[in-house]
Amino acid sequence: MDPQKSGRRRFLTNGATLAGLVLAPSAVSLSSTSVSAAGAGAAADVDDVNSLDAVLYGRRSRFVTTVRSIEGMSHPDVMPPRPNPYRPSARTPVGDLMGIITPTSLHFTTQHFYGVPDINPAEHKLMVHGLVERPLVFTVDELKRLPFVSRIHFLECIGNRPSPNGRSAADTHGRMGCSEWTGVPLSVLLKEAGLKNEAKWIIAEGSEDGKHVKSVPLPKALDDVMVAYGQNGEPVRPDHGFPLRLIVPGFEGIYNVKWLRRIKVVDQPYVTFQEHSRFIGRDPKTQPNSFEFGPKSIITYPSGTHQLPNRGSYVITGVAWSGGGPIRKVDVSIDGGKTYKEAEISGPILSKAFTRFYLPWKWDGEEAVLQSRALDEKGQMQPTEAEYAKYWGLTRQQLYAATPSQLGHCNWILPWKVDRMGKVTNGLPPVGAVVDAHSA
Amino acid sequence: MDPQKSGRRRFLTNGATLAGLVLAPSAVSLSSTSVSAAGAGAAADVDDVNSLDAVLYGRRSRFVTTVRSIEGMSHPDVMPPRPNPYRPSARTPVGDLMGIITPTSLHFTTQHFYGVPDINPAEHKLMVHGLVERPLVFTVDELKRLPFVSRIHFLECIGNRPSPNGRSAADTHGRMGCSEWTGVPLSVLLKEAGLKNEAKWIIAEGSEDGKHVKSVPLPKALDDVMVAYGQNGEPVRPDHGFPLRLIVPGFEGIYNVKWLRRIKVVDQPYVTFQEHSRFIGRDPKTQPNSFEFGPKSIITYPSGTHQLPNRGSYVITGVAWSGGGPIRKVDVSIDGGKTYKEAEISGPILSKAFTRFYLPWKWDGEEAVLQSRALDEKGQMQPTEAEYAKYWGLTRQQLYAATPSQLGHCNWILPWKVDRMGKVTNGLPPVGAVVDAHSA
Numbered sequence: 001m002d003p004q005k006s007g008r009r010r011f012l013t014n015g016a017t018l019a020g021l022v023l024a025p026s027a028v029s030l031s032s033t034s035v036s037a038a039g040a041g042a043a044a045d046v047d048d049v050n051s052l053d054a055v056l057y058g059r060r061s062r063f064v065t066t067v068r069s070i071e072g073m074s075h076p077d078v079m080p081p082r083p084n085p086y087r088p089s090a091r092t093p094v095g096d097l098m099g100i101i102t103p104t105s106l107h108f109t110t111q112h113f114y115g116v117p118d119i120n121p122a123e124h125k126l127m128v129h130g131l132v133e134r135p136l137v138f139t140v141d142e143l144k145r146l147p148f149v150s151r152i153h154f155l156e157c158i159g160n161r162p163s164p165n166g167r168s169a170a171d172t173h174g175r176m177g178c179s180e181w182t183g184v185p186l187s188v189l190l191k192e193a194g195l196k197n198e199a200k201w202i203i204a205e206g207s208e209d210g211k212h213v214k215s216v217p218l219p220k221a222l223d224d225v226m227v228a229y230g231q232n233g234e235p236v237r238p239d240h241g242f243p244l245r246l247i248v249p250g251f252e253g254i255y256n257v258k259w260l261r262r263i264k265v266v267d268q269p270y271v272t273f274q275e276h277s278r279f280i281g282r283d284p285k286t287q288p289n290s291f292e293f294g295p296k297s298i299i300t301y302p303s304g305t306h307q308l309p310n311r312g313s314y315v316i317t318g319v320a321w322s323g324g325g326p327i328r329k330v331d332v333s334i335d336g337g338k339t340y341k342e343a344e345i346s347g348p349i350l351s352k353a354f355t356r357f358y359l360p361w362k363w364d365g366e367e368a369v370l371q372s373r374a375l376d377e378k379g380q381m382q383p384t385e386a387e388y389a390k391y392w393g394l395t396r397q398q399l400y401a402a403t404p405s406q407l408g409h410c411n412w413i414l415p416w417k418v419d420r421m422g423k424v425t426n427g428l429p430p431v432g433a434v435v436d437a438h439s440a
Numbered sequence: 441m442d443p444q445k446s447g448r449r450r451f452l453t454n455g456a457t458l459a460g461l462v463l464a465p466s467a468v469s470l471s472s473t474s475v476s477a478a479g480a481g482a483a484a485d486v487d488d489v490n491s492l493d494a495v496l497y498g499r500r501s502r503f504v505t506t507v508r509s510i511e512g513m514s515h516p517d518v519m520p521p522r523p524n525p526y527r528p529s530a531r532t533p534v535g536d537l538m539g540i541i542t543p544t545s546l547h548f549t550t551q552h553f554y555g556v557p558d559i560n561p562a563e564h565k566l567m568v569h570g571l572v573e574r575p576l577v578f579t580v581d582e583l584k585r586l587p588f589v590s591r592i593h594f595l596e597c598i599g600n601r602p603s604p605n606g607r608s609a610a611d612t613h614g615r616m617g618c619s620e621w622t623g624v625p626l627s628v629l630l631k632e633a634g635l636k637n638e639a640k641w642i643i644a645e646g647s648e649d650g651k652h653v654k655s656v657p658l659p660k661a662l663d664d665v666m667v668a669y670g671q672n673g674e675p676v677r678p679d680h681g682f683p684l685r686l687i688v689p690g691f692e693g694i695y696n697v698k699w700l701r702r703i704k705v706v707d708q709p710y711v712t713f714q715e716h717s718r719f720i721g722r723d724p725k726t727q728p729n730s731f732e733f734g735p736k737s738i739i740t741y742p743s744g745t746h747q748l749p750n751r752g753s754y755v756i757t758g759v760a761w762s763g764g765g766p767i768r769k770v771d772v773s774i775d776g777g778k779t780y781k782e783a784e785i786s787g788p789i790l791s792k793a794f795t796r797f798y799l800p801w802k803w804d805g806e807e808a809v810l811q812s813r814a815l816d817e818k819g820q821m822q823p824t825e826a827e828y829a830k831y832w833g834l835t836r837q838q839l840y841a842a843t844p845s846q847l848g849h850c851n852w853i854l855p856w857k858v859d860r861m862g863k864v865t866n867g868l869p870p871v872g873a874v875v876d877a878h879s880a
Contacts, residue, residue: 049556049558049678049679050525050526050527050555050556054556054678054679055508055510055527055528055530055549055679056507056508056510056530057507057508057545057546058508058544058545058546058547058549058677058679058680059545059677059678060674060675060677060678061558061559061561061675061677061678061682061683062558063559063560063561063562064674064675064682066674067496067497068495068496068497068498070495070496085490086490087490087495088495090495090496097673098590098622098669098670098673098674099590099620099621099622099670099672099673100590100620100673101541101620101672101673102673103544103672103673103674104498104543105497105498105499106497106498106673106674107498109495109498115490116489116490116494118489118501118502119501119503120503121501121503122503141749144755145752145753145754145755146753146755147755147784147786147798147800148755148757148786148798149786149787150538150539150540150786150787150796151787151788152787152788180539180540180541180787181539182538182539182786182787229538230538230539232539232541232543232672233537233538233539233540233541233542233543233546234500234504234506234538234543234546235500235501235504237498237499237500237501238489238494238499238500238501239489239494239495239498240498242501242504243501309581312585313585313586314585315584315585315586315587315588317588344587346588346589346590346622347589347590347591347592347620347622348591348592348788348790350788356590358587358588360587
C-alpha cells in the first residue's frame with residue numbers, strides 16, 4: 001500500500017488553500033489549552049465540565065451555545081385564547097446541524113398553544129378501541145413488553161415552507177428534525193385488538209389540554225406507524241410526547257400525535273377542529289398531497305446569516321429527505337440552478353430519514369447562488385419555485401399568499417445567495433404578503 | 441387489504457397475556473394526566489417542562505432519572521497521584537438503553553485520572569507532522585471546511601469484560617456506547633500533508649494534562665479513521681473530546697484519542713506510558729487481537745438488577761456489535777445455551793455499530809438463563825466463556841485473574857439468570873479473585 005500513489009483528489013492544494021495552513025516544520029507550535037481549576041469537590045457550577053452533575057448526566061461545552069428559536073403566535077384570530085400553561089413552539093437551529101441525527105434538545109416542537117403536560121408514566125395509559133373485537137388498554141410498561149422497531153426518521157411540520165422572508169435555515173426549515181424512534185408497531189396493537197371489517201381509519205388522540213386528534217388511513221396505520229416510547233436512545237421527552245408518541249413516518253408532523261392516549265378504529269376520517277381549521281384543503285387536487293412529503297432538501301452550510309471568513313475551500317452541505325422513501329441522489333448548484341453537480345453522501349441513506357450530503361467548493365470571491373435538489377427512490381425530483389407555482393397555476397404572489405393546506409407540501413428549492421463580502425442571505429426574490437406557514 | 445386475515449403472529453393472546461390487558465368496552469377509562477400549573481412566565485424551575493430554558497434547549501421528564509454510574513480508581517499503585525482537577529470515569533446505563541443510539545449525556549467516559557479540559561475551540565489547533573512532505577496546522581473551523589463523513593459507530597473500552605462480579609449490564613458492559621460521529625477522514629489530512637515512504641504508523645496525542653498518546657497502524661489510519669467534531673448532531677462534548685476526537689471504528693476505545701491536538705506520522709509504533717503500562721501484552725499471540733473487537737452482544741433487558749413484574753409475554757432485547765463489520769445475525773437462548781433461536785433485528789444494521797435485536801418470550805415462572813450470541817459478516821461467532829478460556833489455555837480462575845492485555849477482547853457470552861421470583865442476576869458462576877478490567 002502506497003498512500004502517496006493514491007488517486008484520490010487532494011482538496012486543499014489543488015485549489016485555493018485555507019488561510020495559513022501550510023507551515024514550515026520549525027514554525028509548528030500548538031496553543032496551550034486552559035484547564036478548569038475546579039475539581040470534583042468544587043461548588044456546583046453549571047459550566048464546570050468536571051462537576052458531579054456532568055459526570056452523572058453529561059453536558060455541552062460552555063463554548064457551544066446553539067439553542068432553538070422561539071416562534072410567535074401565528075393565527076391568534078382563529079385560535080382559542082392562550083391557556084395557562086402556555087408554551088411557545090421552537091425551531092431547530094438547522095444551520096448548526098451536522099450528520100443526520102438532530103439532538104433531542106434542539107429538535108423542533110410545535111405546541112398548538114397548549115402547555116406541555118407533565119405526565120407520570122406510571123399513570124399513563126393507551127386505549128385501543130372502536131371497530132375492534134377486543135378493546136385494549138396498555139400501560140407504558142406493558143407496551144415495552146411487546147415486539148418493537150427502532151428506526152431513524154425525519155419529522156417535519158407542514159409549516160416548513162421555503163419563503164423569501166426567512167433570514168436563516170431555521171426560519172425557513174426549522175420545523176423539522178430527525179431522530180431514532182423506538183416503539184411498538186401500531187399493527188401489533190391493532191392485530192391484537194382484532195380489526196372489524198368496517199375498519200378503514202384510525203383516530204389518534206393526545207393527552208394535552210387541547211386533545212389534539214388526527215385521522216390516519218388504515219393501510220398506513222398497518223404499514224410503518226409506531227407507538228414510540230424512545231427517542232435517540234432515551235424515553236421520548238416531554239415536549240416530544242412523553243411518554244408515548246405516534247410516529248407516522250413520512251407524513252406531515254401533525255399526524256405524529258404527542259402524549260398519545262387513545263387510538264380509535266373508525267370507518268371514516270374525522271374532521272376535527274385542528275384538521276378542519278388549517279390542515280385539510282377543500283380542493284381535491286391537494287388531498288392526495290396531504291399525507292406524504294415529496295422529496296426535499298436544504299443547504300445547511302453555508303446558509304442564511306452565515307458569513308464566509310475568506311475565499312478558499314469549503315464544503316457545501318445539507319440534508320435531503322422524502323416521505324416516499326430513501327433518497328437516490330442530491331445535486332448541488334453554485335450558479336442558482338443553471339448547472340448542477342452530484343453531491344457526495346456522507347453517511348447512511350435510510351428511508352424517510354435525513355440524508356447528509358456535501359460538495360467541495362472553492363469560493364473565488366464572486367457572487368454565488370447555492371441550492372440543492374433531491375431525487376427520491378420513487379423517481380420524484382424536488383421542484384423549483386417556478387415549477388411548483390406553475391403546477392398549481394399560481395403567480396409567485398399567489399404562491400406565498402396561500403396557506404399550506406392549499407398547496408401540498410411546499411417542497412420547492414430555496415437558494416442561498418453569497419455576496420462578494422461572503423455574506424449569505426435568502427436567495428428568493430422578495431414578494432409582498434407572505435402567509436406565515438406555521439401549522440403542525 | 442384485510443388485516444384480519446394477516447398471517448402475522450399475535451404476540452399476546454396466543455400466549456400468556458399481559459396482566460389486565462383485555463377490558464370490556466364498558467370498563468374502558470383513561471387516567472387523567474396532571475398538567476404543570478407554571479406558565480412560561482413562572483420562576484425558573486429545573487423540572488418545569490414549560491420553562492423558557494426547556495423551550496430553548498429541551499430536557500428530560502422529571503420522571504426519567506437514569507444517570508451514568510461512577511467508577512472508582514482501579515490501579516492507584518501504578519498511576520500517578522490524582523491531579524487536580526480530577527474527574528472519575530462513568531459507565532453507560534446499559535440496562536436502560538433502547539435502539540442503537542446512546543444519548544450523549546449517558547455515553548460512558550473514561551478519564552485516565554485527569555480532569556476534562558475546558559477548551560475554547562477558537563484557540564484549539566490540530567497539527568499533522570512527522571514523516572510528511574508538508575506539516576500542517578488546522579483550526580477547528582478549517583477542519584469543518586473539508587470533506588467529511590458522518591457515521592454511526594460503537595465505542596468500547598477494553599475494560600468492558602464480562603465478569604461474574606458485575607451485578608448489572610452497566611457493571612459488565614457499561615464502558616461502551618454508540619453515536620453518530622461527524623468529522624474529516626484522517627486520510628484527507630494525511631494525503632494533504634503528503635506521506636513519505638517511511639511512513640508506517642501515526643501517533644495521536646490529546647490535550648489533557650496526561651497527554652494521552654496512542655499508536656495506530658497506517659493502513660487503518662487511511663481506511664475509516666476520522667477526526668470527529670460532531671457527535672449525535674452536536675459538537676463533540678467535553679467529556680468525549682471537545683472539540684476534536686480521533687475516531688478509530690472497531691478498535692479499542694483507547695485508540696479514540698480525545699481533545700486531539702497532534703497527529704505525528706512515524707515509522708514504528710511508540711510504546712508510550714499508557715500503551716506500555718496496561719494495554720500492550722508481551723505475548724505475540726495477543727498482539728493481533730489488540731486492535732479490532734470481535735463479535736459481541738449483551739442482553740440489555742432483562743438484565744442484572746431487573747425484576748420481572750409477573751409471568752407472561754416479554755421481549756428479550758439487547759445489542760450486538762463487531763469491530764469486524766456488520767452483524768450478520770444474533771441468536772438468543774433462554775436455557776443457558778442449550779438451544780438458540782434467531783432473534784429479530786429491530787432497526788438498521790450498520791458496520792461497526794450497535795445492532796438492536798429482540799426475541800419475544802413467554803415467561804412461565806420457571807428459572808431461565810438468558811444469553812445471546814452474535815455472528816459477524818466475517819463469519820466470526822461470539823464464543824462462550826469455556827471456549828474463550830480453552831483458546832487461551834486458561835482455567836476460569838486464571839481467566840478472571842488475567843488483565844485484558846493478556847486476553848484480547850473478552851467477547852465471551854454473559855448469561856443472565858431469572859429466578860422464580862422474576863429477579864435477574866449475573867448468570868456466570870462466582871470465581872475468587874477477579875482483576876478489575878478497567879482500562880480504556
